[in-house]
Amino acid sequence: MSQTVDRALSILPLLAQGPADLGQVADRLGVHKSTALRLLRTLHEHGLVYRQQDQRYRLGARLFALAQEAVENLDVREIAHPHLAALNDRTGHTVHLAVHEDGEVLYIDKVESRYPVRMYSRIGKPVAITVAAVAKLLLADLPEPERRALAAKLDYPRYTPRSTPDAAAFLQELATVREQGWATDLGGHEESINCVAAPIRGADGRVVAAMSVSAPNVVVTAEELLALLPLVRRTAEAISHDYSGTTPPKETEESPA
Amino acid sequence: MSQTVDRALSILPLLAQGPADLGQVADRLGVHKSTALRLLRTLHEHGLVYRQQDQRYRLGARLFALAQEAVENLDVREIAHPHLAALNDRTGHTVHLAVHEDGEVLYIDKVESRYPVRMYSRIGKPVAITVAAVAKLLLADLPEPERRALAAKLDYPRYTPRSTPDAAAFLQELATVREQGWATDLGGHEESINCVAAPIRGADGRVVAAMSVSAPNVVVTAEELLALLPLVRRTAEAISHDYSGTTPPKETEESPA
DNA sequence: ATGGGCGTTGCATGGAATGCAACACGGTGA
DNA sequence: TCACCGTGTTGCATTCCATGCAACGCCCAT
CATH class of the missing domain: 1.10.10.10 (Winged helix-like DNA-binding domain superfamily/Winged helix DNA-binding domain)
Incomplete structure (x- = not known):
């Protein structure tokens, strides 16, 4: 403008x-x-x-x-971090936290795997939006028209044979994810890497962030990773609870002097 | 403008x-x-x-x-990182890498301490320029007029009784650092935290970056930390060597087709 | 119902960004 | 040594575009 x-x-x-x-x-x-x-x-x-x-x-x-200060202003991050660290402690795998912003999904926190074989990712880097488990969760929660509009204008790169091929398949997947309340990415981005993810919700029930556990299948099989799902979901719920508790819903009035 | x-x-x-x-x-x-x-x-x-x-x-x-891409363009960082990680491995302490830019000194890489008590710092955050060991090294290498000009316009906060009090003391300290080729910060920023640092030089001998090892004195005494100085200096020299080797000095011509 | 606070838009005006041309400077080759 | 590029830089006239204004729409609160 x-x-x-x-x-x-x-x-x-x-x-x-x-x-x-x-x-x-x-x-x-x-x-x-x-x-x-x-x-x-x-x-x-x-x-x-x-x-x-x-x-x-x-x-x-x-x-x-600036980027540092920006990230420090995101309260979800601060609240989530100890939970992510604890989850990493228990599982040993890489844990990610991501948010959606203007049609992009990006990692805002990460706790590195204890295993020598790690997946590559960077805080701040936009994720592969059509395949990443966290992206599915964040987009699945959008109002339907927005979801359709976004799905239509995305590219669908075939990272692997299991990548989401097109908008129709993507919307279908989002519906499933929305329904079940969790998401996976089984080799959709990189052949040998799997993720399971769960949503973090604000007081109004909207998904404000998503977290995932990722591991290459040289470390654990997809089945073993999926077995962690309940734990991941519980962690996400704990974060949601903390977040809703400390952030009063929608009250942006001046604080009492 | x-x-x-x-x-x-x-x-x-x-x-x-x-x-x-x-x-x-x-x-x-x-x-x-x-x-x-x-x-x-x-x-x-x-x-x-x-x-x-x-x-x-x-x-x-x-x-x-943008910040990510910016940092990935800094080749010192990439070259230095494995060395920093190795040093962290041997000592267990927090290792920092910093550069100077337009009167600010900032961390561009960090490997976290293994010990539970860690010092607070953030990649990207400008450092306390008047007291940090890495800052002293980077500024000590400036041409004299620039050094004087910068020293004159800095603030000298008294973080602790051992903080650099004023421009005169700072310039004196820089002279010493320049002479001896290494620097320390013994409780000048936070009472209980000590650092030792060494310079990383380009092919032309100019200081392009500085690295440091930091630890709170509940973990190791200042003397014990100083004992690591030879190791830190050797590491910095190894990085300098790698860096000079891979970056042809001043040759910014088009690469051979 | 009514007022106030907020974000938003169209429009006329003048200030500010633009491109030009000329300059300064360092390096290169004759 | 000199002339000649290819840089980056500056002053200036033109003009366009950013600005502030005022009016509107909207939501919330009274």
Whole structure:
């Protein structure tokens, strides 16, 4: 909506792909060098881009700080963390916490597996939305029109033969997940990795986050992992309880002086 | 330099302090509501802010993704990580990696202590620049005028009685650190926590990063921690070697097709 | 029913972002 | 040594676009 800001912000994903010099930025933005220079300077003043010795620009430090502060403001995360850690303690497997935001699902917390063979993932990284167990739970809870709209505009990459092939299959899967209250991903993203997941609900019953336990099947078989389902669900319920308890539903009035 | 972008970016740190509604954002920016709305919309389109159910804005998901990609572009980090992990393995203590950027020093990697009592820190969080051992190393390597200028404009908070009191003391300390090639922080930030740190150098000898080992003195005394200094220095040298080897000094030409 | 608070929209105006052209600078080859 | 690129940088006139205003719609509370 604001051309100048729009251009400036477009620089960030561009630099995320790697450092670039002034000319490259200007070209890829389709603006004059002087314009790009001024935009970059403004970004620089705010610490979002950094100029390295060779004069090329790359993403800046403030970005980390902002992301950190952002994640610390998510109260679900704080409340959930001890539960996730405890679950990791009991099972030894990788535990994830994810939320949905504007058509993306992303991990906001993670407790690493104790086993040497670990799955790759990164906090902040958007997940494979069409196959991840946590994504299914979060999207299954959307109001139907939104769910349909989102399903329609997604891509359905065939990571493996068991990946969700298309929108129809996805919506079908979401219906099932919605019904049963839990979800799995059995080799849908990476052939050898399985996950089981359960939803975390707010006081109004809406799904606010989802958690999962993941393990490669060189460590445990899918059946063994599924056996953990009751435990995972109980953990999710415990978190839901904590969360609903501490966060008064919808009361955003000023706190009593 | 660009008013519009400047205003838009000012919203981010503002939201980092917690969610805010349109009116609050407009007030704190000193602009009309409609202006704030358009800025927020632009930020929203780029995923930097998110609008929660109660219509208030908070920092958005793309910020994480950007921060992640930014950190993955830092090759020092990638090269250093296995060394840090190995050092953590041998000592059991928390190991940090930090870089300097525009007058700030921040952690870009961390391997957690094995001991139950851990120090608090966060990747991405700017460090206490006047007392942290890694900060001393990074700043000690700056050209003298820059070092003086920076020292002059810093604040010198008295975290503890042993915190660096003022610019003069700081510059003195930097000189010492520069001379000896390593640094410590003995209770200068938190009374009970000590660190020893060593520099990581690029092929041209400049300090590109610094690493440290930290432990509370309920776990090991300062003397015991200092005994690890040779090991820390050897590790830093090993990283420097790896880093100089894989990153050809200053050669930013196109890679051979 | 009625008022107040909030977010939202269309529009006229002026300020601010833009592209241009000229400059500065460092490196390269003659 | 000089001239010549290819950078990044600056001042300036034009113009477009961001701005503030005022009016509207909406929801909640009284």
